[in-house]
Amino acid sequence: MYALVDCNSFYANCEKLFRPDLKDKPVVVLSNNDGCVVARSSEAKLLGIKMGVPYFQVKDFCAEHKVTVFSSNYTLYADMSQRVMSTIETLCPTVEVYSIDEAFLYLADYPLAMQDLNVYGAKLKTIIECHVGIPVSIGIGSTKTMAKLANFAAKKYPATKGVCVLESLRWIRRLMQITEVGELWGVGRRYKARLNHLGIYTVYQLAICEPAKIRQHFGVVLERTCLELNGQSCLEIEEAALKKQIISSRSFSRRVTCPDELSEAICSHVAKAASKLRRQQSVCHYLSLFAMNSSFSQAQPYTAISGQYCFISLTADTRVMIAAARQVLASIYKAEVHYAKAGVMLLGLCQHHEVQLDLFAESDEERQTAAHSDSKGMHRSAQKTAAIISVMDELNKKFGQNNQQQAAVFIASEGIKERQNWQMSRAMLSPCYTTDITQLPKTH
Structure with a gap:
C-alpha cells in the first residue's frame, strides 16, 4: 500500500500560519514580479478566483472582497x-x-x-x-x-x-x-x-x-x-535523483538596457546555480546563458541572445563560472534591446568522483588534485581554490540568505542587491518568519 500526503493550498496556508488574523479569510499568492495568481486559499477559491489569472485583472475584485494578497516567499x-x-x-x-x-x-x-x-x-x-x-x-x-x-x-x-x-x-x-x-x-x-x-x-x-x-x-x-x-504497481518509490541540469532565471521588474546591469543579473544567476551544483556534490562541463526581451512587446521585435561555454576541466567554482559567463555575454550582447528576462543553465553534470583524470597534469599529485573534490563537492585544481569556495559556502550557510538581503559573501560582479532596481518585484512580500530571527513577530 502507498500513501500520498499532500499539503492543502500550501503557499497560501504557509502565509496564513503566521497570521492568525487571516483565519477563515481569503488569501492569494502571486507569481514572480507579482504577475499572476499561483496559489489560493479555500476561501479564495470559493470566491471564484482562478488559478493563473493575471493579478491586474482581479486586483479590484480582491480589494472589494478583502482578499489578502502576498508576493511569493520562496524562502x-x-x-x-x-x-x-x-x-x-x-x-x-x-x-x-x-x-x-x-x-x-x-x-x-x-x-x-x-x-x-x-x-x-x-x-x-x-x-x-x-x-x-x-x-x-x-x-x-x-x-x-x-x-x-x-x-x-x-x-x-x-x-x-x-x-x-x-x-x-x-x-x-x-x-x-x-x-x-x-x-x-x-x-x-x-x-x-x-x-x-x-x-x-x-x-x-x-x-x-x-x-x-x-x-x-x-x-x-x-x-x-x-x-x-487495476492494482498492478508499476511506479515504485524513488530515491531523490540528482539533477541532470540546473537552471537559474528570473524576469526583471523593469526592462534592462544597460550592459552592466544585464551582466550583474547573469552573474547573480551563475552564483545561485553554482551553489546548487555544489550542494549535490557535482561539477559541470557546460555553462549556457540567455536573455531576451518580451515576446509581447510592441515597441521592438522579439530578440533573444544565447551562448555557451565549455570548461576544459569540469568545475563548480563560482569565480571560474562567472568569468566564463562574462566572456560569453560580451560576445553575444546586443545593444538597444529592452531585456525582460535572463538566466543561466548548467549542463553536462556529473559527480565529482566521476571526473576523468587530467592527462596533462605534471604529476600524479596534480592529477589527483584535479580529479578529487572537497566535502562541498567542488572540483578543485588546487587546495587554495577549494578552501576559498568552502569558506564562502560555510559563511553563507551559517549566516543565511533570505528574501531581503544578499548572501553574506558574494562575488563583486554580482553587484549589490540593494542598488539593483531591476530585481524581481515583490511588493507584498511577507517576513521570513522561520529563517531570520530579526523578522520574528513582536508583541508589546
Missing part, C-alpha cells in the same frame, strides 16, 4: 516544506518527496500502519498539522496512482475528513465511476480530449480498458496508469 515555503517532510520521515521509514508539498509513503515497510490504515492516516494527518501547522490531505491505495486518486477524494469530499483509504472494491469502483478521467494523475488536457474522443470519460472507463489498446494509442506511460488502476 518561507521551502523551510516549511522541509519541516513537513521531516515530520513525515519520523512516521514512516520509506518516503519519496515528490514535490515541495507532496510525498509518497510506502506502507508495506511499516507493519504498524498496515494494521489499520484509517487509524494510521488520521494519526499522520493529526501529527503533521499539530507539529507544523499546515493542513494536509492523505490518500491511501494499492499503487501510487490509486493513492493519488484517494487523495483527490480526500480533498473533494468533506465526509472523508481529509483521509481516504481505498481498500473496498465497491468504494473503489464507485469513486472511479464518478471521477472524470481528466482528474487522474498524468492525464492532461490533451490526453483527456483524446480519451473523450475514444468514449472514455471516467476513470472507471479507463480502468476497464485493455492496457495493450491504451499503449497503442497513448504509449507506455498511460498504459502504466491503466495497470495501476
Whole structure:
C-alpha cells in the first residue's frame, strides 16, 4: 500500500500560519514580479478566483472582497516544506518527496500502519498539522496512482475528513465511476480530449480498458496508469535523483538596457546555480546563458541572445563560472534591446568522483588534485581554490540568505542587491518568519 500526503493550498496556508488574523479569510499568492495568481486559499477559491489569472485583472475584485494578497516567499515555503517532510520521515521509514508539498509513503515497510490504515492516516494527518501547522490531505491505495486518486477524494469530499483509504472494491469502483478521467494523475488536457474522443470519460472507463489498446494509442506511460488502476504497481518509490541540469532565471521588474546591469543579473544567476551544483556534490562541463526581451512587446521585435561555454576541466567554482559567463555575454550582447528576462543553465553534470583524470597534469599529485573534490563537492585544481569556495559556502550557510538581503559573501560582479532596481518585484512580500530571527513577530 502507498500513501500520498499532500499539503492543502500550501503557499497560501504557509502565509496564513503566521497570521492568525487571516483565519477563515481569503488569501492569494502571486507569481514572480507579482504577475499572476499561483496559489489560493479555500476561501479564495470559493470566491471564484482562478488559478493563473493575471493579478491586474482581479486586483479590484480582491480589494472589494478583502482578499489578502502576498508576493511569493520562496524562502518561507521551502523551510516549511522541509519541516513537513521531516515530520513525515519520523512516521514512516520509506518516503519519496515528490514535490515541495507532496510525498509518497510506502506502507508495506511499516507493519504498524498496515494494521489499520484509517487509524494510521488520521494519526499522520493529526501529527503533521499539530507539529507544523499546515493542513494536509492523505490518500491511501494499492499503487501510487490509486493513492493519488484517494487523495483527490480526500480533498473533494468533506465526509472523508481529509483521509481516504481505498481498500473496498465497491468504494473503489464507485469513486472511479464518478471521477472524470481528466482528474487522474498524468492525464492532461490533451490526453483527456483524446480519451473523450475514444468514449472514455471516467476513470472507471479507463480502468476497464485493455492496457495493450491504451499503449497503442497513448504509449507506455498511460498504459502504466491503466495497470495501476487495476492494482498492478508499476511506479515504485524513488530515491531523490540528482539533477541532470540546473537552471537559474528570473524576469526583471523593469526592462534592462544597460550592459552592466544585464551582466550583474547573469552573474547573480551563475552564483545561485553554482551553489546548487555544489550542494549535490557535482561539477559541470557546460555553462549556457540567455536573455531576451518580451515576446509581447510592441515597441521592438522579439530578440533573444544565447551562448555557451565549455570548461576544459569540469568545475563548480563560482569565480571560474562567472568569468566564463562574462566572456560569453560580451560576445553575444546586443545593444538597444529592452531585456525582460535572463538566466543561466548548467549542463553536462556529473559527480565529482566521476571526473576523468587530467592527462596533462605534471604529476600524479596534480592529477589527483584535479580529479578529487572537497566535502562541498567542488572540483578543485588546487587546495587554495577549494578552501576559498568552502569558506564562502560555510559563511553563507551559517549566516543565511533570505528574501531581503544578499548572501553574506558574494562575488563583486554580482553587484549589490540593494542598488539593483531591476530585481524581481515583490511588493507584498511577507517576513521570513522561520529563517531570520530579526523578522520574528513582536508583541508589546
